[in-house]
Amino acid sequence: MVRPSWSHVRAVSVGVLLAVALSGCSLFGRAEGATTPGKESAAPPTPDGRRVSLVQQVGSGGPPRTLEVDPTGRWQCRDCAGDGVDSTGAFTPEQTQRLQDMLADPALARETDEARHYKQGCIDALTSTLLIPPGLTITIQDCPGEPKPPVAYQVLLLITQATPAEDKG
Incomplete structure (x- = not known):
């Protein structure tokens, strides 16, 4: 078996994240309770609230969950x-409210991939990436001994425990 190069793994990850980011706006128009595609019929978002996206993938070839x-x-x-x-x-x-409090925590800015100089440490591990507009990207990989950014990890746990998504990290 030929192992993928790091550049291939990174390219696949970037491609998945880009696809999710570009399609994210259209996802909510089709959410439960929407009456017209592209128009929200539920309570409007709070002015100071934040959206968050989670992309999970096992290895570089596994199907992404979003x-x-x-x-x-x-x-x-x-x-x-x-x-x-x-x-x-x-x-x-x-x-x-708990999610919005965590998303407003200034510590998240110190937990971004860029701030941590994050590099993927494992191949074929569960990789969870949080995308928090306007530009925060935080990757958490299920690697033995890899430290987990504290606030982002709590966001990941809340999201995965309150939905059918599974955190295996």
Whole structure:
């Protein structure tokens, strides 16, 4: 078996993240309760709330799971449990507030891939990437001994425990 080069792994990861980022805006228009594609019918997002996207992939060839959470706590997941099923739902008000508090934590800026000089440490491991507009990218990989950024890891746990997504890290 030929191992993929790091540049190939990085290129695949960047491609997956770009595809999710470009399609993220259209995902919420089709969320549960939407009456017209592209128009939200639920409560409008809070003005100071933040969206977050989670992309998970096992290895460089595994299918990506994507989950989008809007500021109101509504979420939509593609292949969330790795079974090909898409699902939607909403966090409780308490979960939504907790998530928004963590997303507003200034410590997240110190946990970005750029700030940590993050480099993938394992091949064929579960890689979870949080995308938090306007430009925060935080990757957490399920590698033995790899430190987990504390606030981002709590965001990951909240999202995966409150949805069908699975955190195996």
